[in-house]
Amino acid sequence: NAGVTQTPKFRVLKTGQSMTLLCAQDMNHEYMYWYRQDPGMGLRLIHYSVGEGTTAKGEVPDGYNVSRLKKQNFLLGLESAAPSQTSVYFCASSYSTRGAGDPYEQYFGPGTRLTVT
Amino acid sequence: AQSVTQPDIHITVSEGASLELRCNYSYGATPYLFWYVQSPGQGLQLLLKYFSGDTLVQGIKGFEAEFKRSQSSFNLRKPSVHWSDAAEYFCAVGGGSNYKLTFGKGTLLTVNP
Numbered sequence: 001n002a003g004v005t006q007t008p009k010f011r012v013l014k015t016g017q018s019m020t021l022l023c024a025q026d027m028n029h030e031y032m033y034w035y036r037q038d039p040g041m042g043l044r045l046i047h048y049s050v051g052e053g054t055t056a057k058g059e060v061p062d063g064y065n066v067s068r069l070k071k072q073n074f075l076l077g078l079e080s081a082a083p084s085q086t087s088v089y090f091c092a093s094s095y096s097t098r099g100a101g102d103p104y105e106q107y108f109g110p111g112t113r114l115t116v117t
Numbered sequence: 118a119q120s121v122t123q124p125d126i127h128i129t130v131s132e133g134a135s136l137e138l139r140c141n142y143s144y145g146a147t148p149y150l151f152w153y154v155q156s157p158g159q160g161l162q163l164l165l166k167y168f169s170g171d172t173l174v175q176g177i178k179g180f181e182a183e184f185k186r187s188q189s190s191f192n193l194r195k196p197s198v199h200w201s202d203a204a205e206y207f208c209a210v211g212g213g214s215n216y217k218l219t220f221g222k223g224t225l226l227t228v229n230p
Binding site for chain 2: 004031033040041042043044045048050058090092094095102103104105106107108109110111
């Protein structure tokens with residue numbers, strides 16, 4: 001049981017380049033989330049999904065897109081990277097209808113450190 | 118809208134001393150409350166949570182937290198800090214039907230030998 005995994009762990013982009021971050025979970029969770037973490041800012045929600053095929057905007061969605069084509073995967077895309085998107089990105093998931101878990105209890109991946117130059 | 122305030126950005130304690138990290142929340146109904154810990158370069162690990170019932174909750178690594186509705190607080194405590202507790206601690210609040218959490222900005226804990 002790997003939990004929540006994120007690919008890649010590190011990435012350096014030039015301004016204007018695009019990339020996709022992959023989040024995968026093997027806990028059969030319904031809900032998935034993408035956060036960014038910046039010094040002194042805590043975690044801020046970018047986008048989230050409450051089920052396969054559904055996505056919604058969080059607190060800081062501009063410049064990002066997401067897709068949830070499969071229940072276990074949640075992709076975060078940057079179409080044209082900007083230096084302001086330099087951050088650590090965390091994926092999280094919660095709530096399995098098969099278990100006793102609570103929908104608010106989120107399980108986090110190890111993070112992706114992205115630098116945009 | 119829900120919000121969380123962690124008033125202390127950075128706390129330094131000596132090993133063996135007691136610890137209290139403060140968390141104040143804003144939410145109109147009974148909240149779901151969490152404390153997470155993040156070691157350097159790592160993801161977030163759940164320390165403890167409160168949904169209902171006993172207002173004093175026990176977590177992993179010897180931590181506990183007390184929910185005080187009258188003060189809108191959920192402070193984290195540990196009676197004797199170990200050097201391995203040095204990390205950043207985040208308080209989070211959830212509620213409503215969207216299942217989102219709102220995180221505080223974190224408190225960085227330094228432990229002196």
